[in-house]
Amino acid sequence: xxxxxxxxxxxxxxxxxxxxxxxxxxxxxxxxxxxxxxxxxxxxxxxxxxxxxxxxxxxxxxxxxxxxxxxxxxxxxxxxxxxxxxxxxxxxxxxxxxxxxxxxxxxxxxxxx
Amino acid sequence: xxxxxxxxxxxxxxxxxxxxxxxxxxxxxxxxxxxxxxxxxxxxxxxxxxxxxxxxxxxxxxxxxxxxxxxxxxxxxxxxxxxxxxxxxxxxxxxxxxxxxxxxxxxxxxxxxxx
Numbered sequence: 001x002x003x004x005x006x007x008x009x010x011x012x013x014x015x016x017x018x019x020x021x022x023x024x025x026x027x028x029x030x031x032x033x034x035x036x037x038x039x040x041x042x043x044x045x046x047x048x049x050x051x052x053x054x055x056x057x058x059x060x061x062x063x064x065x066x067x068x069x070x071x072x073x074x075x076x077x078x079x080x081x082x083x084x085x086x087x088x089x090x091x092x093x094x095x096x097x098x099x100x101x102x103x104x105x106x107x108x109x110x111x112x113x
Numbered sequence: 114x115x116x117x118x119x120x121x122x123x124x125x126x127x128x129x130x131x132x133x134x135x136x137x138x139x140x141x142x143x144x145x146x147x148x149x150x151x152x153x154x155x156x157x158x159x160x161x162x163x164x165x166x167x168x169x170x171x172x173x174x175x176x177x178x179x180x181x182x183x184x185x186x187x188x189x190x191x192x193x194x195x196x197x198x199x200x201x202x203x204x205x206x207x208x209x210x211x212x213x214x215x216x217x218x219x220x221x222x223x224x225x226x227x228x
């Protein structure tokens with residue numbers, strides 16, 4: 001099936017730094033989603049991308065839908081302590097009628113104050 | 114608008130027992146999906162329901178089942194629990210048409226521990 005690979009798996013940064021993470025697939029996706037999960041909670045949708053090349057922002061977060069449709073990127077600018085958590089990319093497999101998401105393994109973000 | 118709610122939040126069961134988890138979607142969302150999250154396997158799709166019908170199913174044994182009611186609320190059931198069923202079970206709801214089709218909104222999850 002379609003798999004999503006996220007990198008890096010973990011990041012340790014200083015408060016105020018910018019963060020970049022990415023997600024790649026061997027198959028194309030028509031939609032890319034980015035979620036953040038805090039401990040003990042469900043994932044929260046951050047950004048949805050629908051078109052190759054699309055660049056979308058949500059506050060300090062910016063995500064891009066790769067031109068090849070096989071990757072996506074998430075950037076966080078000027079990180080703050082509440083950015084700590086696990087970030088997941090996700091997308092629906094290109095199977096007719098497949099209303100489901102496949103997820104990457106996540107990127108765990110830790111911020112040193 | 115209220116988010117997705119799941120009950121109970123925590124559950125401890127013994128091997129061999131069965132369990133039923135409940136999910137109420139966001140008002141107006143008619144598609145409900147279930148996922149299992151474990152440290153080893155990550156987030157894995159269990160099944161998706163729309164209009165009281167299961168439309169998609171993941172690669173899980175038949176011990177995992179679900180249903181959806183006419184008000185879009187959903188339940189999932191796991192029978193003959195095994196230790197490996199310990200996980201966070203997440204429910205997500207979404208609209209059924211338009212660009213938001215794949216935007217799934219998750220509940221807080223039910224943490225199931227099997228002893």
